[in-house]
Amino acid sequence: MSSATLTELEARYQFACEVARAAGSRAMSWYQQRNQLVAEYKKDLQDLVSEADRNVEELIRHLILERFPEDAVIGEESGGDAGQARFIWVVDPIDGTSNFLSGLHNWCVALAIVCEGEPVIGVVCDPNHQEIFHACRGKGAWMNEQRIRAHSAGQLSQGLFGLGCSTSQPAAPLLDFISALLQQGGMFIRNGSGALMSAWAAAGRLTGYYEARMQPWDGLPGIVLMREAGGETNRYEQNNGLTQGNPVLLANATLWPQINALLAEPLT
Numbered sequence: 001m002s003s004a005t006l007t008e009l010e011a012r013y014q015f016a017c018e019v020a021r022a023a024g025s026r027a028m029s030w031y032q033q034r035n036q037l038v039a040e041y042k043k044d045l046q047d048l049v050s051e052a053d054r055n056v057e058e059l060i061r062h063l064i065l066e067r068f069p070e071d072a073v074i075g076e077e078s079g080g081d082a083g084q085a086r087f088i089w090v091v092d093p094i095d096g097t098s099n100f101l102s103g104l105h106n107w108c109v110a111l112a113i114v115c116e117g118e119p120v121i122g123v124v125c126d127p128n129h130q131e132i133f134h135a136c137r138g139k140g141a142w143m144n145e146q147r148i149r150a151h152s153a154g155q156l157s158q159g160l161f162g163l164g165c166s167t168s169q170p171a172a173p174l175l176d177f178i179s180a181l182l183q184q185g186g187m188f189i190r191n192g193s194g195a196l197m198s199a200w201a202a203a204g205r206l207t208g209y210y211e212a213r214m215q216p217w218d219g220l221p222g223i224v225l226m227r228e229a230g231g232e233t234n235r236y237e238q239n240n241g242l243t244q245g246n247p248v249l250l251a252n253a254t255l256w257p258q259i260n261a262l263l264a265e266p267l268t
Ligand code: 2AM
Pocket: 043, 046, 047, 048, 076, 092, 094, 095, 096, 097, 098, 164, 165, 166, 167, 168, 192, 193, 194, 195, 215, 218
């Protein structure tokens, strides 16, 4: 466990929520004028970015470094270097950019803080619904002022299970997983924002969430949220997950092994 003191964590936890709200509000102003934005492509035609992503990330970086100059910030759009910093902020200014540019309301600002290799704070801000999901190690998981908990389902056939995918991963294993889930009487949903769906899983709206690979900036907030919501996660930190990304499987302790058993390569 990291050596972060309560004071260090509390100061950053409160501030992370403030930054996420400010970023959510800035992103919302861009969203309301989205017709003026030009979509640009990163790795392929499904991997989008625009001026809004870069501008919101710049705002987040500026706010964090003004308040905590000794911390490091790593962002999806502008990268960054952790250096020797004890607290590393990992930032996705807009998770769900494709939705954002298409006028679909499922997108969010996602932030996480890692201290000495441990993800300790996770925040997901959804300004379209005035919801902020937040968690800090040892303090539970919350949506606005309300405590949230993982879904209580005991069987795969209950509720909606969240799935994420992108062109970075092969289709066949995902199709096999979906097929196995449906054959067990389960049902899935994909909304196009992995960080937001993970937060919904932590809030018990979904029975869980799976994605074959999530980058740290969209994966880490849900990892912290689900752990603090009383659910299970895979060991996302292993094999350089904090810098390179890893698969993500979130669910309650009863469902987690049942879902994991449906994967061609079960997780640990
Ligand atoms: P983004 O909106 O921050 O780019 C959409 O399917 C989900 O996958 C979103 O969380 C999106 O994040 C992410 N995503 C989109 N393109 C991706 C890619 N090439 N590699 C990994 N994740 C990607």
